[in-house]
Amino acid sequence: MYSSYDVIVVGAGHAGCEAANAAATMGSKVLLITMNMQTIAQMSCNPAMGGVAKGQIVREVDALGGLSGIISDKSMIQFRMLNRSKGPAMWSPRCQSDRNVFAWEWRKALEENHNVDFWQDTVSEVIVKDNRVKGVKTSLGVEFSAKAVVLTNGTFLNGQMFIGEKVFGGGRTAERSATGLTEQLVHLGFEAGRMKTGTPPRVDGRSLNYALMEEQLGDENPGKFSYTNTPALTKQRSCWITYTNQAVHDELKTGFDKSPMFTGRIKGLGPRYCPSVEDKINRFADKDRHQIFVEPEGWDTVEVYVNGFSTSLPETVQYNALRKIQGFENVRMFRPGYAVEYDFFPPTQLKPTLETQLVQNLFFAGQINGTTGYEEAACQGLMAGINAHRNSHEEAEFTIKRSEGYIGVLIDDLITKGTEEPYRMFTSRAEYRTLLRQDNADLRLTEKGYAIGLASQERYETMLAKREGIAKLTETIRATKVKPEEINTFLESKGSAPLREKGSLYTLLKRPEIDQSDVKGILSSLPDMPNGVGEETIEQTVIEIKYEDYLNREKQNADKLDKWENLSINPTFDYDRLKALSFEGKEKLKRLRPSTIGQASRISGVSPSDVSILLVYMGR
Structure with a gap:
């Protein structure tokens, strides 16, 4: 066991695993600190990877040399290419995963990386001196020094879980929350906020009547995520579709007076694109039914994930409502759904490398940045791990442009626009989605991954x-x-x-x-x-x-905008010298510190005339 490392990664979720593996593969000595060694790479919510735009991210992570695609291929129980009826820019790979195999394959891969050490503990403090990170201190009082630290705390920072009127401290079921770190970071000058997410109940698949549901088969010729020689899927498990109905809605409404969301006990903003079932029937009162996806959690388990039924209503209300869904009449519930509220740090406080602006060599990745989803977390972890390694070895930063990958779109959106709700990737967020297809991620990014020593x-x-x-x-x-x-x-x-x-x-x-x-x-x-x-x-x-x-047109547009992306702005530039800048534009530029003219142009509140003034000053 070492006391000094090149990179320390805090948290072993999807972001933390990719960060630790990337930095270690590139040559850094890495310490991965997790609260529980048994929950490394846990699929906290649905047991699936990919989906619309998310599948493209997984393929990009794989193309760069990350492991999410390989692990997904080894643990999938069903594969589907979504949106085949649309153009190739919309095709999105998605797999149903075996939750336990996924986590085990990740742990196995990390243990096989000899540059990764592990420590089970909670980090209570980041050690900072002269605005530079020096290491971490754990709840046991153990101190580890490091040249760079990556925080991937997920939903654990001051996490609280809600089931009806019951409130528990924790970031995930049966796991405690992490305290102290938010307060320290706020003391250092960071701005923090609260967000919420939720999960549905898990049920016993033996108690369901699948004959009353629609079967959802995998693709006849299943594909995969990784560009490497991972094993082909030779057998698949079916998923199923059923629907809520008016009786279900009426039952759910009986618990609205005890809903933590409706009574105001939850203050954080939840994901607009993945609302709870009570939120759906409240917001879309004109709809008499909502789709429910019945998803098995693995090859050798009867546990079933009820996708589309995320809720924080009292457990008795959840159970009674489930029994009114077609095919769920005799359902047995393993555990109820719940909401979790947690601290996050607005990502406008980050550089394009995901390094914080306030503290050198301190990186944030995943839900701590206000994002949602395994895939969004994984790609942030990968980029933070790459740059933590490069910073600790005094190498140039590594970034991806919006025209080069969905990863570039995601990070640029976060650092220039921020987010007031859990950020989720969609194809519509990318201006160049015909260029950024899932089929060509290797042609776009593998050369970059190879050049930095990550892709083999x-x-x-x-x-x-x-x-x-x-x-x-x-x-x-x-x-x-x-x-x-x-x-x-x-x-x-x-x-x-x-x-x-x-x-x-x-x-x-x-x-x-x-x-x-x-x-x-x-x-x-x-x-x-x-x-x-x-x-x-x-x-x-x-x-x-x-x-x-179409491709030629998008390339031409990307090339036109690239000239702005290549115009760097000194991080210490004094915007007060430019008297002609608008007041809002000047304030936003001073706070967000864009690294290029292109980034400055995408900041909300920075007008085209502000950009013109910057260009004139720079002699353009």
Whole structure:
């Protein structure tokens, strides 16, 4: 056991695990401190990874060399590619996970990383001297020194749990809250706030009547998250869909007078896009039913997660309402749902590296920054871990632009706009979502991960082979001419105009009537088809061809805005010298300290004329 480390990571949730693994893989000696060694990488809420925009984040984390994609592949019990009926920019991978296997695989991976040490304890204080972090002090009075510290405290900072009129101290069921750290950080000058989140009841799957529900199967040919050679899913467990009804709503309403949310006992803001069931029936009183997803928690357990029924109503009200859901008439409840309220620190106090502006080499990642979701936490942890390592070794900072990844969008949104509710990623938040697809995350980011020593040589070479395969296949398609007699019967079957003369296959594939499955059949018959071209390469090539015009337009827009992203602003710049700046713009710039003109332009309250003044001052 060492007393001095390069990087200390506080908290072993999704952010903490990625942070510890990234810093350690890059060469730092890391200490991971957790309140409970048995809950490393615990899936506190639903046992699933990915989803709309979130799946893209998992693939980006994997492309950079993180582990969330690999762990998800090893622990999934069902895989679905969401939004297949829409354009490729909307396709989002999602898997149902085995909760226990997921946590075990994460712990196993961290234990196999010889640069990671563990300590079970609660951190009560961050040791700071001359505005620079020096280490941490635990509740046992043990002090560890470090060059950098990453705080990933999740929902544990002064956490309180609510079930009806009952209030418990804690950040997760059966786990105590962490006290003292918020107060110290506020004393150092940090601004803090309160947020809330919630979780639904867990029930006994043996007590459910699945015959009364809609079965939700996984994909016939399940995909995966990681670009590495993780095992393919050969069998899957079904999920199920049922609905609330008016009787359920009426039962829930009997507990509204005891609801901590409606009576004002909970002050923090909850996630608008994932409301509790009582909030849904209150806000959407015109709807007579709401969807419930019945999700198994693993291969070898009968425990079921009732997705869509998050609640903090009294447990008797929860139970009585559940029994009125179709298929739940004889339900047995393992444990009730609850809400948890916790401290967070507005992320406008951070740099693009997730280092705090007030204390050097102190990083925040995950729900401490006001975000929600495993995926959002994981990518923040990864970026904080990378930069904690680089800071401790006096290397240049590592960031991702908005045009390079959803990770860049998320961090830029947080540090420039802040958040007044738990932040969740959506595809609509990204201006360049046609560029930032789930299928090309490796082509966008693996080279970056390899350059900083996180992505392996094998990952890098696999990406290069894929890039070369796409280039060769594209060249073959461009060179191929198709005769009318070879293709017209097929075109007519698709309702597409027939060819009148020999035409380019490249142009033909751009037709909207010709979908992905058609293209595979056409390409397989090509005599000049390059050897060893896999399905992923074909899919990627077709997307690039079909959406060429859109992609070029987005690239041009990104290139135009990049000139502002490359105009750095000195962190000590005196904005008071620029008398022409608006009062609000000046105050926001002084408080948020943007690192580039591009970031400054996205700050709420900084007007276009303020940006123009900055550009004039900088000689642009």
